[in-house]
Amino acid sequence: MSAATAKSMPKHLLSVSDLDADLIRTLLDTAAQMQDVQRREVKKIPTLRGRTVINLFFEDSTRTRSSFEIAGKWMSADTINITGKGSSASKGESLRDTVRTIDAMGVDALVIRHSASGACHQVAGWIDAHVINAGDGTHEHPTQALLDAYTMQQRIGDLAGKHVVIVGDLTHSRVFRSNLLSLRMLGARITIVAPVTLMPSGIRSWAERDGFTVAHDLDAVLRDGDRVDALMMLRVQKERMTGGFFPTPREYTVGYGLTRPRLDRLTADHPGVVICHPGPMNRGLEISADAADSAESLILDQVSAGVAVRMSVLYHLLAGGDAERGEGGAA
Amino acid sequence: MSSVVVNDATVYAGQPASRGDSRDAVARDVVVVDGVITDLRASDAPGDAHVIDANGLVLLPGFVDLHTHLREPGREDAETICSGSQAAAVGGYTAILAMANTTPVTDTAEAAERILDLGRACGLVDVQPIGAVTRGLAGEQLAELGLMQRSRARVKVFSDDGHCVDDSRVMRRALEYVRSFGGVISQHSQDAALAGSGACCHEGEISGRLGLPGWPAAAESVIIARDVQLARHTGGRVHVAHVSTAEGVEVIRWAKAQGIAVTAEVTPHHLALTTEALTAYDPVFKVNPPLRPSEDVEAVRAALRDGTIDAVATDHAPHARHDKEHAFVDAAFGMLGLETALAVVADVMLGDDFGWSDIARVMSTAPAAIAGLEQHGRPIAPGEPANLVLIDPAAQRTINAATSRSLSRNNPWHGMTFTGAVHTTILRGRVTATEGAPASC
DSSP: OOGGGGGOOOSBBBBBBOOOHHHHHHHHHHHHHHHHHHSSSSSSOOTTOOEEEEEESHHHHHHHEEEHHHHHTTOOEEEEEEESSOHHHHHSSOOOHHHHHHHHHOOOEEEEESTTHHHHHHHHHOOOEEEEEETTTTTTHHHHHHHHHOOOOOOOOHOOOOOOESSSSSOOOOHHHHHHHHEEEEEEEEEEEEEEEGSSHHHHHHHHHHHHHHOOOHHHHHHHSSOOEEEEEEEOHHHHTTTTTSSOHHHHHHHHOOHHHHHHHHHHHHHHHHEEEEEEEOOOOBHHHHHHHHHBBBBHHHHHHEEEHHHHHHHHSSSHHHHOGGGOOOO | OEEEEEEEEOOOOOTTOOOOOHHHHHEEEEETTTTOOOOGGGGGSOOOOOEEEOTTTTEOOOEEEEEEETTTOOOOOOHHHHHHHHHHHTTEEEEEEOOOOSSSSSSHHHHHHHHHHHHHOOOSSSSOOBBOOOOGOSSBBBBBHHHHHSSSSSSEEOTTTTTTOOHHHHHHHHHHHHTTTEEEEEEOOOOOTTTTTTOOEETTHHHHHHHHOOOHHHHHHHHHHHHHHHHHHOOEEEEEHHHOOOHHHHHHHHHHHOOEEEEEEEEEHHHHHHEEEGOOOGGOOSSSSSSOOHHHHHHHHHHHHHSSSOOOOHHHHHHHGGGSSSSSSSOOBBOOOOHHHHHHHHHHHHHHOOOHHHIIIIIIIIIHHHHTTTTOOOOTTTSOOOOOOEEEEEEEOOOOGGSSSSSSSOTTTTTTTTEEEEEEEEEEEEEEEEEEEOOOO
């Protein structure tokens, strides 16, 4: 990317589209330094001392919330978790009032998860603090995409020219939407696979515009001779099974699950392939235990990288990033 | 004796079939005495007459809105009958039809008469209540349609707007029943199984990218298709509210060709705005049916030009600020429209194949005929009631939400500049608004 079009680190991380390839690389480089902290006996650096980070989760989450909390604490930020059940509308308070109330306390950043797409974009327009999107509805989950890219890079190297196949409930997946953006920025080739009912609306024109491949037959994608470097299996949520998106879990698994036989063919035909899953997994549905626990699986590496990537994001957004403190300042 | 002289206005007849301006435009004076247009010359007008210099202005019959949400009773913090009437007068309207989805719902004669009376007390615009099709808008049991029609409010238009009359049997009975007295069912066409209550973005690439629940075009067109078949079967009259899709337009065009008694309206926002407006997740642009892609916008414009769509209706939907300050999917549906309708329609539609007489047709004569309002949408001729609007066709106005007469601020047009503005509104000979300022109520 030329210097003329290069972006600077945004105030908020609402979408992967707030970044560009250079910024992603900067974030991932810092994450690598942060992983060193993670491996230390005393996991504490003073970088965010005196800063307050609120994890505002309107939707249940275990891994993302604890990952952000650990990231903040290891960097000496004061982190506080606030959980809101249901939508703010059901409580009678507007989302704007809720976040402005918290903002008025003088916090530095809000890490927000919300069941509504676009909620973080709206909040960013209402408050002074930094906003980090920890998952908004079926829209985006940018830190997940960053940690996915980080994990894959660690194992298979630069993603430019690599072929990543994404399989699962794409229509309801914010992980998919963010990964699509980041993987394209990093130069990967992308094929997405799902039954038509689990594809987002308008996927054909979208794919044409953004240059990725849409497929409905997983076996054909794995067989057709085009090398697969990474296979990303997405969660199929339980409620989709009753929503008529596909007839039965059994039928889904036969068509799209990473079953034992499919795993065997995958590893035989595509040596060096890696398997990702953002979790939580439905073992036996979209991914078999054999695949999840295989040597090709990066699933626990993804969780581990999650903390480092979120430390990097907090560092760059809150501490002013490398321009101010230099690359050594982080670790 | 009160009188008004409109000097040297360019007068359009507003005949439904007329096309092109040059043939039917006449520059002349119009003298109104005691609410009625006379054949007097300006020089013969009473000495105390209120004189309006209308040189360069366009005179049309006063506008009629088939689709207004006043929030009284129930949500007077968002709009009252009085504030809505002021907005209507400023927008050039002399009659508005008030939708039934208030709290309580307008599903009895008493409720309808109360709205009529509150409208009269304000006096800036004729407020004609629309009755609910079903009790409580629940879609199950017919409301007292006949009693509403026999009431002082003389209700002729019935709608569960906000909800679709989903049950085919209920819709069939409603269409049959209102035939007895020449009523019409205005349908909010939305198949609930295809576009549920969460659906808030046109289903397509943008909804896919934004991760917003999709509202497919087919959810509109399948209901229109069913309803025109029911209208054919029953001989009843169906009016399609806020048609927004090319598919919906196609069905209406077909039905009209079959001679089925169907009419349709389109909103200014569906004529002018597209799904692209949603990409910043600003709930001001959240409306039901949703803003559609440009192909649909082109289709509804073409349908308005060729008469497939009969009328422009605002679907003016005021909301208190806090009801729009939720996450996009949780925020209320709807946007303001009364004050800006003429500017938007003139700006978007006027051209070689759509003139001021067409604006008179789609904003006055056709909606008045659909609603059965005998005193509105009349020719500008001696003996006719003086329900009139003067328009400055050259005025350029930038919309400012803060100066709206509505109590609400969910104005999607804020900051946009349009050519064409309402100058003066006259209801039965009384000036009800002049250049953005309503008369006192």
